[in-house]
Amino acid sequence: MNKAQAAGAALAVFAAFGAAAQKQTIKIASVAPNRSPWDVEQRKLAQEWARISGGDAMLQFFDTQAIGSENGVIQKLRGARPGQRAPLDGAVFTCIGIHELAPEAHILTLCVPFTFKTQAEVDYVLEAVSGDIQKAVQNKGYVLLGCFGVGWIYFSTKEPVRTPEKLKDLRLAMGGFGSPEFTAALKTAGYKVENIPLDKISQNIRSPGGVQGVYAIPMYTYATKYHETLRYVLDLPICPVFTAFIMSEPVWDSFSAPYRAQLLEAVKKSERVFSSMQQETDEHYLALMEQSGVTRAVPTAAELAAWEKSFTEDAQKMLDGNNTILDRAFYRRILALLAEYRKQNGGG
Template sequence: MIRRLLLSILLLAFTPALLAQTQTLRLATLAPDGSPWMRELRAAAEQVKAETGGRVEIRYFPGGVMGNDQAVLRRIRQGGQLQGGVLTSSELSLVYPDAPVYTLPFMFANWAEIDRVRPKVDPLLASGFAERGFHMLGASGVGFAYLMSAKPMAGVEDVRRAKLWVPQNDAIAEMTFREGGASPIPLPIGDVFTSLQTGMVDMVANTPAGTVALQWHGRLKSLYDLPLVYVVGFIVVDQRAWARIAPADQAIVDRIFKAASARVDQTIRRDDVAALEAMKKQGLTVVTPTPTDAEYFREVGRRVLARLEAEQGISPAILKAIRDAKAAGAAPAGGQP
């Protein structure tokens, strides 16, 4: 009993000193240096260091140097090399099944819907990550993903015949394309560039800016002008590492990263437009789907969502929040949106 009391006293005595030490958060990401994400992330790290007086430092390992999603998550769990990551929802679905909620197929038609939904749903996702041992520093939209092909593309039959890449561990993407009659090829995102070169895959889904940043654009000849999914990247930190940061410094880090995420949300919209224009100048053909094909794909999306709901693959509360937020901006009968 006396030994436990002495140990408690020692821990209390040393806790302030430990919290005063520099806490380093090492974050891995597939985002390449020079991308909008990395520019903002590096600026945020400098601001954190300045405002905390050097008590918190953030270091990045960009470009996939720490391996694929499974390798990054394993290193985070081990608590040594990495304390967090900047990861997409397909990667984080391994620890949080609701993470891919924004990538439900054809869930969102435009930016206005995104702007109504995210203020309601982002906090729910942050709570979900916390329950699974992660603190969500921020979430940023990467843009709308479109189908792009290394071959001429006209419609549904071309998708069915394609060697179509889907992100490894992205169960929703794989389910969607199988429902649509395609045979998807799951691969880590880091393997896609080489797979396009060798012909292992000849169709991908990505945002225009993401396609250029990952240097896939040189292999792609056509884009199917129908928004497939809305892609979001999350900045998450292991709760154990987060707890070692003093509460006052936590508030500083949170504020800075949320502001950085908001800036990425805005710049990516401009970057996507610029990237698409650049790809068109290099010969990319933009294909407008026929009304019949567009409805076919949207019906696939409805069937996938119905299946996920029946299997509770996505939390009912989060789906309700999305629907409520979308409905709040819908035009009344005979009115304007």
């Protein structure tokens, strides 16, 4: 290739990738605990975007807890005036945040206890329904760039819990995944759940009159040091938790199509990393908690059967309840997809 051809090729690359791009810092609020593997991976993603874009797309992550809540993030995703750029350009939300942003997605139906058995099942269903979730998010003016499985919910408590009756007798907080609507839905199933702001949970747990347990993924429980007060964990994965990376549509559209394809592939790569290490990560943090003196209560076969029966009944109460977060038609679709997957893979 001669100099003229090389110059022409360089110009073509610039035209394809940089014509619509300008150097910009893209401000993203994230629920990832600081310095957790989750946080490390999203910062790797930021480095990859910077590499792909030649420094034009610089992701800058902010701690959602510093903003107060996922609902507070939603407020900052909106400009103070029409046409004005919002304080935030996007977010890494939990399913709670996506529900609050786009309730039409019915995304919390994916978190009904004991619906899924494995992360592979979660990935299969998410792939099948992601288009519907994307449409609901896009109707609000945002683009769903990816969904990340970050762990499964476990109950951590101040006293040992081996039965559903005992768990329902304790006052519980949603560790990083709370909302008034979800709290109300759990109450219909008989749980004493309190909706405590993210930045107040640690203090509340340590208080003598505070809550007696938390509902969270092991990484979150460990990173926030809840386990230093909650010295028992029920060794029973309840339901998957995933996060969604969304971005303002105008910001995303400011990049040309080939540019977006490479940035999106970097997100998909992170998705695959999270999915592959999810079970290992949960076990890692459960083991770290155990090493620090936390007792893991492993259910016996009889206890497991009691938990499964209780959670199945509780799920039905939540689905039948007067709430807007769980959708029965969507739940039936999830069950049909799971039956399809299990048939294809020899599952029960």
